[in-house]
Structures are given as structure tokens and as C-alpha cells.
Amino acid sequence: MTMLATPERTRDDHGRTIQLSHLLADGHRCDGECDFHPIACSNDEGIALPAGTRDVPVALDEPGQQWCGACLVIAAQRDWQHTGRIRCADCGALVRTDNVASLPAHRCVERQPAER
Numbered sequence: 197m198t199m200l201a202t203p204e205r206t207r208d209d210h211g212r213t214i215q216l217s218h219l220l221a222d223g224h225r226c227d228g229e230c231d232f233h234p235i236a237c238s239n240d241e242g243i244a245l246p247a248g249t250r251d252v253p254v255a256l257d258e259p260g261q262q263w264c265g266a267c268l269v270i271a272a273q274r275d276w277q278h279t280g281r282i283r284c285a286d287c288g289a290l291v292r293t294d295n296v297a298s299l300p301a302h303r304c305v306e307r308q309p310a311e312r
């Protein structure tokens with residue numbers, strides 16, 4: 197799964213430059229020439245002079261690239277509002293649930309990849 201994200205250059209805890217991906221705020225139509233991108237995790241902050249948007253995989257494993265944690269949570273909740281399902285962070289399964297705070301039992305442990 198990928199999500200439309202706008203990148204922010206920032207530094208991680210070790211002072212290394214990383215690219216942090218924020219989810220675009222709801223309702224923003226990107227025409228590729230915006231001078232500002234509202235982001236989902238903040239009501240009043242955003243990215244000035246953004247470097248455009250791109251589809252970023254939720255499971256991001258490129259070096260130097262990270263998802264904004266707050267934006268990921270918002271994305272999961274949006275998803276849940278549409279589908280009634282939320283992805284378990286432990287086993288990756290989509291689980292039907294009626295609240296986002298806790299997941300019902302879903303054989304989580306058995307689904308995790310067996311250790312060799």
C-alpha cells in the first residue's frame with residue numbers, strides 16, 4: 197500500500213539528514229506547483245516550498261527516509277473510518293474492529309513469520 201506524501205528535510209536523533217514523509221492534509225489538491233502543503237499531523241504547520249508529492253509505501257525501508265509517526269496514525273484511522281478495519285502493527289493483518297484503541301483477538305501470534 198502507498199499513500200500520497202509530501203517530504204520534509206529534517207534531522208534524526210543522531211543529527212543525520214533524513215527525509216520525513218508527511219501525509220497530505222485532507223482536501224488538499226496538489227497541482228505540482230503549490231508553494232505550501234498542509235500536512236495531516238498539524239493544523240497550522242505545513243511544508244513551505246514543498247518538493248512535490250509522491251506515493252510512498254507505508255512500509256518504508258529506504259535508507260534516510262522515514263514516515264512521520266503522527267501522520268501514520270492518522271492514515272490508519274482514516275482507513276479504519278472507510279473500511280472498519282485496521283492493520284495490526286505486529287502481524288500486518290487487517291483486522292475488523294469497532295474501536296481503534298484495541299484490536300480484537302485475531303490469531304496474531306500464529307500469523308507472525310515462524311522463526312527458522
Ligand SMILES: [Zn+2]
Pocket residue numbers: 217218219235236237238264265266267
Ligand atoms: Zn506528519
Ligand SMILES: [Zn+2]
Pocket residue numbers: 225226227228229230232233246248249
Ligand atoms: Zn502540491
Ligand SMILES: [Zn+2]
Pocket residue numbers: 284285286287288289302303304305
Ligand atoms: Zn496481529
